[in-house]
Amino acid sequence: MKGTVRILSLMALIALLPSIAVIGSNDAVAANAVTVSINAPAQVVEGDSFTVTVDITNVTAFDAGQFDVSFGESSIQLDSVTAGLVGTTQIPVALWNKIATGICRVIVNVPGVPGVNGSGYLAVLNFHAASSVAGSSAARLSNGFLNNNLGSEITATWVGDSVDVCEPRVTPRPGDADGNGAINAADITTIERIIVGLEGATSNADATQDGEVNTADITAVEATVIRAIQLQAPQRGGRAGGFEA
Numbered sequence: 001m002k003g004t005v006r007i008l009s010l011m012a013l014i015a016l017l018p019s020i021a022v023i024g025s026n027d028a029v030a031a032n033a034v035t036v037s038i039n040a041p042a043q044v045v046e047g048d049s050f051t052v053t054v055d056i057t058n059v060t061a062f063d064a065g066q067f068d069v070s071f072g073e074s075s076i077q078l079d080s081v082t083a084g085l086v087g088t089t090q091i092p093v094a095l096w097n098k099i100a101t102g103i104c105r106v107i108v109n110v111p112g113v114p115g116v117n118g119s120g121y122l123a124v125l126n127f128h129a130a131s132s133v134a135g136s137s138a139a140r141l142s143n144g145f146l147n148n149n150l151g152s153e154i155t156a157t158w159v160g161d162s163v164d165v166c167e168p169r170v171t172p173r174p175g176d177a178d179g180n181g182a183i184n185a186a187d188i189t190t191i192e193r194i195i196v197g198l199e200g201a202t203s204n205a206d207a208t209q210d211g212e213v214n215t216a217d218i219t220a221v222e223a224t225v226i227r228a229i230q231l232q233a234p235q236r237g238g239r240a241g242g243f244e245a
Helices: 002-031 185-195 215-232
Strands: 034-039 043-045 049-071 076-086 089-091 093-100 103-109 116-129 135-148 156-159 161-166
Touching: 034 135, 034 161, 049 076, 049 156, 049 161, 076 093, 076 103, 089 116, 103 116, 135 156, 185 215
Parallel strands: 034 156, 043 161
Antiparallel strands: 034 049, 049 103, 049 116, 049 135, 076 089, 076 116, 093 103, 135 161
């Protein structure tokens, strides 16, 4: 009886082995899946230049590929596409072209047929943010195709990203009562309105930095504005009247 039980237990274990092997195989495939993704900065400032990489992970025997990058051209503009790097191998950009508004097609190709293994990035996209157009722009990948050094397709997951274009940050100075980054006559008006209670006080309205907003701050701002005007005035050469000191 005990011998029969052992035989049945052994047969049940043998029956489970194929399913265990399949689970292990699926886990290995998931762990080594190839992913191509846009890696963009979360935020850029209007007018700034910035780079976006087209990252790739866990690729084996890579030789060449192509993909389309789409983006909001009203917010960001593509200036150039340069080579990528996987491991220690450079991934040259064979050709790139703008095929439609806000869509660029890129071809990358490793010379010869050695096959490249590892993770890195396929290309670098060099953008600049438009001036005076704040907002968010998606950056998406489509029509992607990769092949190995035997010409067979490498299956991959393609993932996009987004970038926020924001206005430049202004660092107000004492006397810049309205906080627009410049000290001028408008700040005098703002201080006057704060003093009579038409506007709430701001830290930068305290031009004298004495802890209070009063007419002394108006005088300080006036002095700053006058100095700026004097510095911008053309300098006169020579000595007046020809007299020597």
